[in-house]
Amino acid sequence: MPERHPLPVAGRRKATGTEENVDVKDELHRVVDELAEERVSVTLAYLRTLLMEGMPADQQTADDRLARRMGPRLILGRDFRAAPETDLPTLLAGQGVKPVATFDVLLGDFWPEDKTVDEFIVAVHRWRRDDGCA
Numbered sequence: 370m371p372e373r374h375p376l377p378v379a380g381r382r383k384a385t386g387t388e389e390n391v392d393v394k395d396e397l398h399r400v401v402d403e404l405a406e407e408r409v410s411v412t413l414a415y416l417r418t419l420l421m422e423g424m425p426a427d428q429q430t431a432d433d434r435l436a437r438r439m440g441p442r443l444i445l446g447r448d449f450r451a452a453p454e455t456d457l458p459t460l461l462a463g464q465g466v467k468p469v470a471t472f473d474v475l476l477g478d479f480w481p482e483d484k485t486v487d488e489f490i491v492a493v494h495r496w497r498r499d500d501g502c503a
Contacts, residue, residue, distance in 0.1 A: 410500065 404412055421433050455463075469475060480489055 414500075 401412075417433070421429060424433070426434075
């Protein structure tokens with residue numbers, strides 16, 4: 370069995386062009402195959418974010434731009450614990466969150482009025498299954 374190396378594999382050995390790309394892709398395939406089922410959608414979202422980094426804005430879809438704005442939905446425990454503690458008012462101010470003046474502001478206007486509640490529930494389940502969110 371070949372020796373296993375953690376990512377990144379760059380610099381592990383001297384290779385040129387295609388040979389190095391094949392090594393990296395083989396390693397990526399191996400890592401993806403070993404992913405736990407509950408991490409698959411998060412990993413996919415993160416990889417898509419990485420792919421968009423060099424993509425011109427005019428080639429990105431609305432979903433691409435939203436995913437980029439949202440960033441990966443995962444933070445490592447060590448990064449979370451290393452972040453300085455912040456109280457709620459400071460956190461809210463830093464994110465630009467303002468108090469809600471009226472309940473009507475919270476009502477969404479994204480679902481067509483001619484669609485039923487049952488269709489909405491089916492759509493939410495599909496979004497959760499397909500995207501791992503919603």
